[in-house]
Amino acid sequence: MARSETVASGPGSRALIVDIIRSAGPVSRVELVQATGLTQPTISNIVRQLLASGVIRESGRTPSTGGKPRTLLEINPTALYAVGVQLGFEAMTFVAAGVGGGTVARQLVDGAALDDPQQVVERLAMQFRVFVDTAGIPIDSVAGVAVVVPGPLSPPLGTMFRSPTLRQWEGFPLAATLGELLPVPVVLDNDAAAAAIGEFWTRRVPRTDTFATVYMGTGIGAGVVIDGALYRGASSNAAELGHLSIDAEGVACSCGNTGCVERYAAPAAVLAEAVATRCDFLGLDLEFTAESTGQDFDRLARAAVGGHEAADALLGRSADRLAAAVVSFSNAFDLDSVVLAGPSFAIAGSLYAKAVRTRMERASFARRAHGVRIEIASNPRDSAAIGAAALVLQSSVAPGHGPVLSA
Amino acid sequence: MARSETVASGPGSRALIVDIIRSAGPVSRVELVQATGLTQPTISNIVRQLLASGVIRESGRTPSTGGKPRTLLEINPTALYAVGVQLGFEAMTFVAAGVGGGTVARQLVDGAALDDPQQVVERLAMQFRVFVDTAGIPIDSVAGVAVVVPGPLSPPLGTMFRSPTLRQWEGFPLAATLGELLPVPVVLDNDAAAAAIGEFWTRRVPRTDTFATVYMGTGIGAGVVIDGALYRGASSNAAELGHLSIDAEGVACSCGNTGCVERYAAPAAVLAEAVATRCDFLGLDLEFTAESTGQDFDRLARAAVGGHEAADALLGRSADRLAAAVVSFSNAFDLDSVVLAGPSFAIAGSLYAKAVRTRMERASFARRAHGVRIEIASNPRDSAAIGAAALVLQSSVAPGHGPVLSA
Numbered sequence: 001m002a003r004s005e006t007v008a009s010g011p012g013s014r015a016l017i018v019d020i021i022r023s024a025g026p027v028s029r030v031e032l033v034q035a036t037g038l039t040q041p042t043i044s045n046i047v048r049q050l051l052a053s054g055v056i057r058e059s060g061r062t063p064s065t066g067g068k069p070r071t072l073l074e075i076n077p078t079a080l081y082a083v084g085v086q087l088g089f090e091a092m093t094f095v096a097a098g099v100g101g102g103t104v105a106r107q108l109v110d111g112a113a114l115d116d117p118q119q120v121v122e123r124l125a126m127q128f129r130v131f132v133d134t135a136g137i138p139i140d141s142v143a144g145v146a147v148v149v150p151g152p153l154s155p156p157l158g159t160m161f162r163s164p165t166l167r168q169w170e171g172f173p174l175a176a177t178l179g180e181l182l183p184v185p186v187v188l189d190n191d192a193a194a195a196a197i198g199e200f201w202t203r204r205v206p207r208t209d210t211f212a213t214v215y216m217g218t219g220i221g222a223g224v225v226i227d228g229a230l231y232r233g234a235s236s237n238a239a240e241l242g243h244l245s246i247d248a249e250g251v252a253c254s255c256g257n258t259g260c261v262e263r264y265a266a267p268a269a270v271l272a273e274a275v276a277t278r279c280d281f282l283g284l285d286l287e288f289t290a291e292s293t294g295q296d297f298d299r300l301a302r303a304a305v306g307g308h309e310a311a312d313a314l315l316g317r318s319a320d321r322l323a324a325a326v327v328s329f330s331n332a333f334d335l336d337s338v339v340l341a342g343p344s345f346a347i348a349g350s351l352y353a354k355a356v357r358t359r360m361e362r363a364s365f366a367r368r369a370h371g372v373r374i375e376i377a378s379n380p381r382d383s384a385a386i387g388a389a390a391l392v393l394q395s396s397v398a399p400g401h402g403p404v405l406s407a
Numbered sequence: 408m409a410r411s412e413t414v415a416s417g418p419g420s421r422a423l424i425v426d427i428i429r430s431a432g433p434v435s436r437v438e439l440v441q442a443t444g445l446t447q448p449t450i451s452n453i454v455r456q457l458l459a460s461g462v463i464r465e466s467g468r469t470p471s472t473g474g475k476p477r478t479l480l481e482i483n484p485t486a487l488y489a490v491g492v493q494l495g496f497e498a499m500t501f502v503a504a505g506v507g508g509g510t511v512a513r514q515l516v517d518g519a520a521l522d523d524p525q526q527v528v529e530r531l532a533m534q535f536r537v538f539v540d541t542a543g544i545p546i547d548s549v550a551g552v553a554v555v556v557p558g559p560l561s562p563p564l565g566t567m568f569r570s571p572t573l574r575q576w577e578g579f580p581l582a583a584t585l586g587e588l589l590p591v592p593v594v595l596d597n598d599a600a601a602a603a604i605g606e607f608w609t610r611r612v613p614r615t616d617t618f619a620t621v622y623m624g625t626g627i628g629a630g631v632v633i634d635g636a637l638y639r640g641a642s643s644n645a646a647e648l649g650h651l652s653i654d655a656e657g658v659a660c661s662c663g664n665t666g667c668v669e670r671y672a673a674p675a676a677v678l679a680e681a682v683a684t685r686c687d688f689l690g691l692d693l694e695f696t697a698e699s700t701g702q703d704f705d706r707l708a709r710a711a712v713g714g715h716e717a718a719d720a721l722l723g724r725s726a727d728r729l730a731a732a733v734v735s736f737s738n739a740f741d742l743d744s745v746v747l748a749g750p751s752f753a754i755a756g757s758l759y760a761k762a763v764r765t766r767m768e769r770a771s772f773a774r775r776a777h778g779v780r781i782e783i784a785s786n787p788r789d790s791a792a793i794g795a796a797a798l799v800l801q802s803s804v805a806p807g808h809g810p811v812l813s814a
Binding site for chain 2: 226243258259324370
């Protein structure tokens with residue numbers, strides 16, 4: 001967290017150095033001094049730690065140009081891996097990534113559904129071993145596992161407060177229980193927050209960018225990255241875009257607020273509107289059950305993209321409402337760029353991006369100072385799982401900079 | 408800006424050390440090492456700079472407890488002053504503050520009204536000399552002047568893009584013009600942003616708090632302080648609370664957005680509603696001119712506080728709408744505390760605070776994790792001017808941490 005970045009040779013500096021080596025490497029210590037403004041001793045000290053941990057390695061020397069040749073440093077892509085798990089109602093996604101940032105393995109298994117949390121966690125632990133094994137990753141090179149879920153969370157406790165789809169998980173000690181079953185550190189985090197740090201790592205977003213990911217799965221969330229660190233806020237519940245109200249006198253939300261954008265733009269809301277507007281009679285073969293929300297929304301999205309007028313109108317309304325919230329959100333943070341991530345953008349992402357871009361160009365408060373880039377995640381369905389792995393990597397490369405890993 | 412805080416012995420660290428000395432001082436170098444986690448050499452280096460600049464001074468030694476007695480460091484309250492000027496349509500407020508944080512002088516003169524910007528700036532420069540003279544502050548101990556106005560701004564250019572009340576100032580090189588007339592550095596900033604850093608300095612807000620000031624003058628703005636630094640965003644136009652939409656299908660706003668809270672809750676909106684609901688016939692003697700907005704709103708507020716039913720209902724609606732926006736804003740930043748600042752809260756502040764507190768307790772997304780403190784500025788009318796002075800002080804003790812002073 002930015003919180004710790006004022007400390008000299010602290011996690012912020014360590015993360016900064018790893019970011020520079022990853023994006024610009026191989027680089028020399030002298031180049032790091034120039035790029036960071038950190039003192040020579042501080043750089044040497046941090047580089048020593050990173051070499052010892054195996055995160056980076058020396059990669060030869062600069063050709064002697066008269067002066068003393070310099071040892072170059074680069075990321076050691078196979079030294080450290082992290083596993084990200086997105087725990088959902090319909091599916092569980094496993095992703096393994098290396099410090100280089102690339103995804104090295106991916107697996108999709110059954111979700112939590114309505115099963116007992118204890119059993120699901122045991123299944124997850126078992127699945128983890130199979131996954132790591134199949135991927136051929138030596139277990140002792142796995143820095144940790146991050147399980148991401150729809151918030152809100154109580155990070156110190158590693159539990160969920162409330163989840164729209166995983167109700168029976170409220171208060172369940174997920175991180176602790178899984179930690180006892182696995183030989184590696186475990187952390188629990190929010191899917192949207194993870195997606196944000198994942199996009200930052202994999203897209204090589206400039207460190208100076210004020211960057212946000214708008215995440216839409218079953219619900220709507222967001223994550224903001226400031227100075228290369230996830231913005232957490234007072235209780236790691238920051239960036240709750242889904243509960244930004246777009247109508248103060250609007251419908252009541254389970255969160256206690258009224259007019260939350262999630263109640264108008266999220267898949268469940270769109271499907272409810274489909275029922276109301278009788279799109280269920282338009283041959284889209286939707287099931288309209290809580291369990292089928294994801295598939296139903298995908299069908300609707302496919303239809304809309306395919307030119308189905310009613311479906312297109314429904315998604316258009318959803319996109320306009322989301323766009324309204326994103327403009328307010330962007331006005332609050334004064335963002336440089338926004339990436340749309342999450343399974344609900346997998347098919348109709350471009351439709352949503354267009355709506356957000358259009359409203360942003362018309363209504364963004366700072367548009368005369370700068371535009372706001374609106375893009376779609378390269379892999380919307382896996383954004384959260386990939387981000388979970390990135391969270392672990394960032395926090396193991398720079399302890400304290402990311403979430404706390406409970407060993 | 409937080410942006411620069413990753414640099415080791417940089418502005419972030421310097422600001423941190425000054426904050427600690429100001430709030431906990433007198434302290435020894437060893438205590439600073441313990442409190443910051445910075446290395447001994449870094450601390451010595453920064454302390455040397457601060458002693459040289461006169462910002463801090465040595466204040467004797469710790470009683471020898473066997474070990475070597477330690478030199479104590481404290482703020483040098485008379486070494487450095489800053490002047491904050493709030494430039495408004497109806498009035499210009501001058502405030503002088505010392506590094507200690509306290510206000511040492513205050514003066515109110517005529518505002519810019521519809522006068523020619525060049526003439527107003529010349530008047531401001533002349534007034535500045537009188538003010539500093541009267542306050543008995545040696546000109547060479549004035550670190551700089553910050554002029555704050557309703558945003559949005561183009562900080563690098565030191566100009567305004569657009570201002571609801573100061574239209575003819577759009578594009579006028581305020582900072583540069585004033586800089587040529589004054590023997591001290593000049594900076595232009597946003598009133599709400601300044602108020603936030605001012606409250607942070609004067610209230611001794613904990614550095615770890617995620618803290619925001621909701622500012623209501625003619626318009627509505629906000630400033631967010633993260634890790635003791637003002638959050639700027641991509642273009643220093645962050646935290647535009649006034650243009651957070653509370654009704655996506657609502658009234659059009661001059662900013663290009665629809666349903667901006669400013670169009671429902673700000674003084675002009677309340678007065679328009681007063682006209683519509685014929686409160687102008689309720690003996691409040693309101694003038695209903697653009698120039699009289701401030702006084703009219705104060706009259707309305709006085710009446711409401713005094714039990715005038717129609718006035719109370721009008722302000723109640725304004726407060727509810729502002730509260731709705733503040734909840735969304737707080738959900739975005741996950742705030743610890745909010746301070747209501749600005750002239751419009753001078754009389755009916757408690758009425759607004761109550762409305763925000765009520766909605767926050769019901770609808771804040773993270774309320775189960777933590778409450779959000781809602782308070783009123785100790786001096787709402789001067790918040791922006793006091794904050795302007797604080798901005799200068801912060802940027803002069805920690806160059807790069809605050810705004811750039813154009814000498």
